[in-house]
Amino acid sequence: MKTIKLIYPLACMLAVTLGTTGCHNHQVGKVTALPNSNPGTIGEIPPGTISSAPPMNNPGETPGSIPLASPDTFDNMTEDRAALAAYTIHFAFDSAAIKSGEQASLQSVAAALSADANAKLLIEGNCDERGTEEYNRSLGERRALAAREALAKDGVDPSRVRTISYGKDRPTDPDHDAAAWSKNRRDDFVLLHPKAGM
Amino acid sequence: MKNKTANLIQIVLPIFLALVTLNVCRAQDEINISTTVNVMGQTKPIPVSLEGFTGAAADVLKFDLYVQGFSLVAPEAAQYRISGSSVGNVEGQVTDAISRQSKLSPRSYTSASLRRQAHAFADDIVLAITGKKGIGQTKIAFKAQSENGAGEIYVSDFDGHNAQAVTRDNAIVAAPAWSPGLLALYYTSYQPGNPDIFYHNLSTGERRIIAKFSGLNTSAAVSPDGKRLAMILSKSGSPNVWVCNADGTDFRQLTFSPEDESSPCWSPDGQWICFATKIHERRVLAKVPAGGGEVQRIPTSGVSNPTDPDWSPDGKWIAFTSQMGDFSICVVPAGGGTATVLVSGQHPSWAPNSRTLVLNRDTGYRQTLSVLDVMTKQVKDIGRISGNDSQPAWAKQF
Numbered sequence: 001m002k003t004i005k006l007i008y009p010l011a012c013m014l015a016v017t018l019g020t021t022g023c024h025n026h027q028v029g030k031v032t033a034l035p036n037s038n039p040g041t042i043g044e045i046p047p048g049t050i051s052s053a054p055p056m057n058n059p060g061e062t063p064g065s066i067p068l069a070s071p072d073t074f075d076n077m078t079e080d081r082a083a084l085a086a087y088t089i090h091f092a093f094d095s096a097a098i099k100s101g102e103q104a105s106l107q108s109v110a111a112a113l114s115a116d117a118n119a120k121l122l123i124e125g126n127c128d129e130r131g132t133e134e135y136n137r138s139l140g141e142r143r144a145l146a147a148r149e150a151l152a153k154d155g156v157d158p159s160r161v162r163t164i165s166y167g168k169d170r171p172t173d174p175d176h177d178a179a180a181w182s183k184n185r186r187d188d189f190v191l192l193h194p195k196a197g198m
Numbered sequence: 199m200k201n202k203t204a205n206l207i208q209i210v211l212p213i214f215l216a217l218v219t220l221n222v223c224r225a226q227d228e229i230n231i232s233t234t235v236n237v238m239g240q241t242k243p244i245p246v247s248l249e250g251f252t253g254a255a256a257d258v259l260k261f262d263l264y265v266q267g268f269s270l271v272a273p274e275a276a277q278y279r280i281s282g283s284s285v286g287n288v289e290g291q292v293t294d295a296i297s298r299q300s301k302l303s304p305r306s307y308t309s310a311s312l313r314r315q316a317h318a319f320a321d322d323i324v325l326a327i328t329g330k331k332g333i334g335q336t337k338i339a340f341k342a343q344s345e346n347g348a349g350e351i352y353v354s355d356f357d358g359h360n361a362q363a364v365t366r367d368n369a370i371v372a373a374p375a376w377s378p379g380l381l382a383l384y385y386t387s388y389q390p391g392n393p394d395i396f397y398h399n400l401s402t403g404e405r406r407i408i409a410k411f412s413g414l415n416t417s418a419a420v421s422p423d424g425k426r427l428a429m430i431l432s433k434s435g436s437p438n439v440w441v442c443n444a445d446g447t448d449f450r451q452l453t454f455s456p457e458d459e460s461s462p463c464w465s466p467d468g469q470w471i472c473f474a475t476k477i478h479e480r481r482v483l484a485k486v487p488a489g490g491g492e493v494q495r496i497p498t499s500g501v502s503n504p505t506d507p508d509w510s511p512d513g514k515w516i517a518f519t520s521q522m523g524d525f526s527i528c529v530v531p532a533g534g535g536t537a538t539v540l541v542s543g544q545h546p547s548w549a550p551n552s553r554t555l556v557l558n559r560d561t562g563y564r565q566t567l568s569v570l571d572v573m574t575k576q577v578k579d580i581g582r583i584s585g586n587d588s589q590p591a592w593a594k595q596f
Contacts, residue, residue, distance in 0.1 A: 064457070
């Protein structure tokens with residue numbers, strides 16, 4: 001009886017061993033941390049939920065909460081790419097946060113809009129090549145929206161501002177190094193004028 | 199006490215060893231234990247030999263079998279011998295090399311091309327040996343983009359042959375997605391001057407805009423029943439996950455974070471939408487009920503910066519891209535867990551067999567499509583259309 005009792009757990013162990021052979025030998029490939037990423041953060045987030053309720057604050061008080069105006073309101077505008085070309089702003093890797101050093105550029109953009117009540121603004125968000133296409137398309141949009149939110153704080157009516165993300169499809173510098181990447185993580189500002197006769 | 203233990207070992211060990219032997223004997227008789235270790239990325243391919251096939255038919259058979267977990271070896275080393283001919287039409291049979299018994303009786307094929315016939319034969323071989331339906335006659339969609347950024351959406355056989363452009367937009371295009379069971383795609387095109395989502399019926403040529411809100415409209419993913427779409431819209435102020443009907447009505451916002459969310463995909467039961475987002479400043483995969491509700495993180499231990507999730511048709515796995523300096527194709531259990539890193543590449547899309555993936559990988563700053571068998575890690579590139587071929591989507595219907 002005692003023997004049978006002992007065989008049972010042993011048989012179970014054997015079954016488990018046979019069933020899982022090889023499962024503990026996953027070869028996780030060489031992990032190279034992205035530049036500027038936090039290597040210590042892998043797998044540390046506790047499982048759980050985050051609230052998916054709509055933000056309770058008034059529009060504009062929290063990032064990502066200023067709805068976009070209808071696309072029709074930007075019909076029949078011509079693009080003036082030169083006017084605000086000097087005020088392109090740049091971003092840190094994997095970030096849509098506006099750097100404090102970019103405030104002067106944003107104020108210049110805001111000033112150009114307040115000087116011409118008929119003008120509108122197109123913000124083009126762009127990324128460097130590190131990152132997948134759809135990740136960058138969303139990140140580029142977030143960068144454009146972050147500038148729009150900052151301009152709203154500077155008094156620009158957000159309904160005058162349109163955003164577009166080009167993801168990683170429109171680099172200004174086609175090279176594949178840190179210098180090129182830092183130039184490509186950017187928002188370009190394009191002044192929009194009503195077409196003549198409109 | 200020591201004595202007692204020693205006694206027990208003396209009694210138990212022989213019985214234990216006998217059990218081991220018994221187990222294996224019985225297993226071989228009754229449940230046909232596989233001689234391979236069935237672990238993702240570590241499984242040994244099934245050795246087969248090919249005799250009598252030439253040209254395109256031989257190429258097709260080699261490619262189809264390789265990316266479904268077979269290795270091509272000399273007849274002496276084969277577990278199964280595949281023999282036949284491809285003069286005129288493809289004909290062939292499969293014999294078990296050990297038992298010498300027929301595994302697939304002799305058959306011949308008649309259809310438009312030798313390639314088609316060979317794909318059909320490959321599917322019969324896969325079914326006969328593995329019991330699983332083959333993928334030889336399935337299709338993929340992808341984008342082909344020139345150096346200046348303009349591109350078109352293409353459809354081809356899963357091995358890249360018979361590629362056809364389905365758009366003439368000469369614009370940035372992105373994220374093609376199949377409508378299950380239909381020859382129809384959803385995709386993003388910047389042709390209107392904004393990234394908008396289009397529906398395109400490839401049988402009739404009908405094309406219409408599904409989402410053209412201000413800001414970003416992209417990454418359409420069709421629910422398994424074909425009735426709903428998930429996508430990324432930024433109309434409410436941030437790139438979030440939305441759903442709507444397949445015809446572009448009844449838009450509902452599912453996520454409300456201020457982060458840049460991307461690449462929604464459906465669970466095969468239609469209950470969940472998985473996507474890439476940022477929680478507590480870290481890039482993660484998460485899922486939200488398709489009808490709305492709490493967002494739940496899907497842990498991907500061992501890798502960082504996951505994006506591009508795709509849920510396997512059998513519901514068990516989520517394939518994704520991890521961005522860790524280079525891009526890696528990874529697979530994690532659908533409920534989350536430890537990620538298995540497979541090969542370098544991006545944007546995995548499951549074949550209907552829940553075993554093979556199509557992806558794009560960097561070849562000297564150009565993107566090339568590749569087909570990967572996740573069990574054996576056998577991978578083969580497919581021919582390139584233009585500067586960059588990427589974002590492949592495997593049609594899930596058989």
